Amino acid sequence: MNKYKIAFLIPSLGSGGAERVITTLANNLTENYEVIIITFDNKQPFYKLNSQIKHHSCTNLTDIPPSNNTYKALKFNIKLLLEINRISKDEKIDIIISFLTIANILGILVAKFRKIPIIISERNNPNKELISNFWMQIRRKTYPSANYIVVQTQEIADFYITKIKNDVVKIIPNPISPDLEIMNSKETKENIILNVGRLSNQKGQEMLLKAFTRIESNGWKLVIAGEGENRVKLEKLIKKLQISDRVLLPGRIKDVSKLYNKAKIFAFSSNYEGFPNALIEAMHFRLPCVSTNCPTGPSELIINDINGFLIPVNNEIVMAEKLNILINDSALRESLGSKAAKTVKKYAIESISDRWKKLIESCLNSNL
Structure with a gap:
């Protein structure tokens, strides 16, 4: 037939x-x-x-x-x-x-x-x-x-x-793409806060960079994976904020699984979305997530303080506060990440x- x-x-x-x-x-x-x-x-x-x-x-x-x-x-x-x-x-x-x-x-x-x-x-x-x-x-x-x-x-x-x-x-x-392969070994993890998305005003990465200047560094790095029209603007801001040694903009990554497997925290800074692929993927990889409560999508994925953190849109102070909490509490990272992964199984x-x-x-x- x-x-x-x-x-x-x-x-x-x-x-x-x-x-x-x-x-x-x-x-x-x-x-x-x-x-x-x-x-x-x-x-x-x-x-x-x-x-x-x-x-x-x-x-x-x-x-x-x-x-x-x-x-x-x-x-x-x-x-x-x-x-x-x-x-x-x-x-x-x-x-x-x-x-x-x-x-x-x-x-x-x-x-x-x-x-x-x-x-x-x-x-x-x-x-x-x-x-x-x-x-x-x-x-x-x-x-x-x-x-x-x-x-x-x-x-x-x-x-x-x-x-x-x-x-x-x-x-x-x-x-969730079945091509996204999870590596269960904790030994591959690094002190990385990850953001994945187009470098654009929609994705709110300027706020994230400003928030990153407020965290207690202790060897942590911020990786923003993606490409877009805001690359030059973001590079200038990184230089102005004097965080060039702690922030990476690697561009488009074919196998983004490697980054999800390396990172310990996911920061989602969007001003608006349709439905956030990157946030679902991060939760799938058991990453504790701090996400703006932007329209639409994050609030359908995250229950605040249960399986992640929801924060106001474009609020660098609260973003930094939640990132600091996760940086200093590995048990909380594990708990939120585990619950996040269970949440997105239906996808x-x-x-x-x-x-x-x-x-x-x-x-x-x-x-x-």
Whole structure:
């Protein structure tokens, strides 16, 4: 019996959280479906793809620069639309699953033209997301045509329920990648406070650096793993704060497991999120976490003082206070880390994948 064909649609397969989620899901779903991934750009996948997955690119570009010219932007997106449609036709796609706003909009247009179902997924907080009024208006008109819209938290679901039928909006949190390998030996641990995320205003690393100047050092280092537009700004701040000898910015790390296994504490400093992959991963690695109580996600993972610490957004004083408590109490680190790991067991890929399969089968059965 031939398998149904699924096409995941996303702008790129870079190092971001949405890209990791699609890779993790796609790899798992190859057991049940024939899986294709369509990207706007031609960048090599950052995360490892199952060899059974076909990857189609809509352009030969490795990076797609933003366009300030409306005519050029419209022309480029029409080109993408036509190419997505061509690939969908040639591959005889049965269902499209798209991630991120522009991919969602283009995916809906193709799905409706081809008369196939589509599941779209928003990956960030819609109240904070920076998209143009043009795309916001198109999103408002097209999203109600999707078979389902998948979000990660109740707060984000509430935003879309006011605009789309209640039964179309589904909450499915992000899965933990099975590629994240835990090393149980305590001998590999170092005095490292870890932060993982894009170097951007959203991730709040400036606050974290200022908080780090307030901790009782005693040989502890801060490692901020990731890349982004704020690198130069952060490097200047590190120099200004005179902590260059204690802070590392190693850039994108292919095997981030090594850092999670080395670190003793995880500091999550975001100003807002969709659902925080890095925080789930840190908890999975039994790391005691100090996290801002930003919208949305952390408060659905952490119960303050039980399996981690929740602090006010952009508060360097409280961040430093909680880091100091963990630095000076190894038993508390062990206790919080153990409880954190138990909390995120429900995000194992097997459990999350089953929820996606139910939506996929519902769409395919209704399209017969």
